[in-house]
Amino acid sequence: MTLTPTSPSRSTYAEIATKAGVSKATVSRVLNGDERVHPDRTAAVIAAAEGLGYRPNRAARALSTGRTGLVAVVIDDEPTALSDPFWGVVLAGISRVFLANDLHSLLMVTPLGSPDGAIAHYLEGGEVDGAIFLQVHKDEVIKKVAEQGLPVVLIGRPFDEDSDIPFVDNDNRGGGLQATKYLFDRGCKQVATLTGDLEATAGQDRLAGYKQAHIEAGREVNNDLVAQANWTFESAKIMTLRLLAKNPDIDGIFAANDIMAIAAIAAIQERGRRVPDDIAVVGFDDSLLSQTHRPAITTVRQDIIGLGVAAAETMIGLLQDHEPKIDVLATEIMIRETA
């Protein structure tokens, strides 16, 4: 591939130096905020730079400092991944923080398959200062990259409990707790749950919250009421029908996402029962679906943009050698019509 250069010819330190009557070194000092330069010269340099419409050359700086100002944002390229509106919002959060800090996000949508895939290779190549991983399923690659010394932040609690890679996540457990407790408070006696994929930590954590609500309420978890689904409409509908058949006295369902809540409602109505009068349903995500569906879904809201913001801030911290903090963002219950 032969590419021709774009050349919006810009000014350089040399020109500023000449115009301001100082050396390149002084220009550098002023432009990097060195306090020790004489005020007069500082002013002269600034004036010259502005007069020339100076814009720094990132490549030159990167070559000189070894830092690129670029952070990779990696998302696994599964068919479903980026079509989940969730990720777009997370990206917005990341981008917003980075832009304000003179960093840039390099978006890489790619299969994270093998640890020695192109990405690992690339990330280790020093072309970026750090990497944020969305949608963590392939711990291998990430571990490999992190071990190479590249600052890494995960979005979503990693699988590996004793991984020491910093991450940010929504409080999935707290959300599950909130939803289930809300159903209890509403007077439900028999609350079932439709779990997400339990291979995902979000699925695990939401279920853990459901269980914790029982403990806090002094109730026993009845395993017959825990239906393992996998985030999809189909799985949830089947499991709900099964739940209803086996446990006719169910009066509440906590679905680990909104799509499954919708499926549950469909199943409940097919069986001739009413939502929320006979059975109350709470979803998770506060997705667009939950708002437009009739009846509108009561659901757990996550601070999605906050996830991106937190991840970006954590990355900036890492780049400044701060201790990484692990952020878990609070959820909020959105009460609508189904519970």
Next chain:
Amino acid sequence: MTLTPTSPSRSTYAEIATKAGVSKATVSRVLNGDERVHPDRTAAVIAAAEGLGYRPNRAARALSTGRTGLVAVVIDDEPTALSDPFWGVVLAGISRVFLANDLHSLLMVTPLGSPDGAIAHYLEGGEVDGAIFLQVHKDEVIKKVAEQGLPVVLIGRPFDEDSDIPFVDNDNRGGGLQATKYLFDRGCKQVATLTGDLEATAGQDRLAGYKQAHIEAGREVNNDLVAQANWTFESAKIMTLRLLAKNPDIDGIFAANDIMAIAAIAAIQERGRRVPDDIAVVGFDDSLLSQTHRPAITTVRQDIIGLGVAAAETMIGLLQDHEPKIDVLATEIMIRETA
């Protein structure tokens, strides 16, 4: 902000040159595919490079060539923008093509408000080789940037008819035609439409397709059947109720997106009529909603990932000084339950 460098120390041309017993210049030639180097030396250089696990330094190359290998992907930072799953998929398409061509996408989610905002400034700064704009509402910035000589590709037909900025888009007009024609073919006599926001070219084009279907079928467009909505559930529901009240003999509705199709169905059912038996409904987007909604929505499918791919390919073409092609991607009708 003080940042410490990450330093995965890598090998350079100098080392390869020494190891292969040639000069740096020859290393450069070989690694850039210059045919004129003697096969033996070529082999030696390649062997040395592999042996050292050589990875090129993008910054150095950029400094030398004036090209960064980076393309900005800019999306307007409106609350709703990135939460539309559409964009995530487009990004995936772009990223995929770029990664395969050794280019990278710099994601910038930012308000495109004023032409002299930070972004325009940044894009003109020569930090990227080109820019792809998603969600075009603010022609000003884009025009400004393009005039500076930066290669620009738009996703979505621009407002300005005589703009000569290359773009890629779905065939919104063709999709509207397809949907309406399908309703006619199905036997509908009175087909109404719920338009999107007519400030957006997608909204305009889908409506134009609806009208064209009438022309092709030798029918008159009845303006009473054209209800101007704005993509939202609420607007569509109100407009549908109004349509039904005014035109009791409506037997088909083309909604310019799936959410509005769902709203139309809700309204129709509220009025005690059946879908599709009394009134057939076709949506647009083939969104997740259209699949999970009951009844499942018959809708127009767009090649969304194809949009991203086409945009990326067009950009690559521009960077190689090819004539830009304007891509309009075909749509396909997905027949489900509502029509």
Next chain:
DNA sequence: TTGAAAGCGATACCAC
């Protein structure tokens, strides 16, 4: 066909 050497633009060390 190959090598030497001069940049690209910014940084940072070393003198003064």
Next chain:
DNA sequence: GTGGTATCGCTTTCAA
């Protein structure tokens, strides 16, 4: 405080 200068890694004349 300030200036000179080597340096980062790669590309690209220019000679040979």
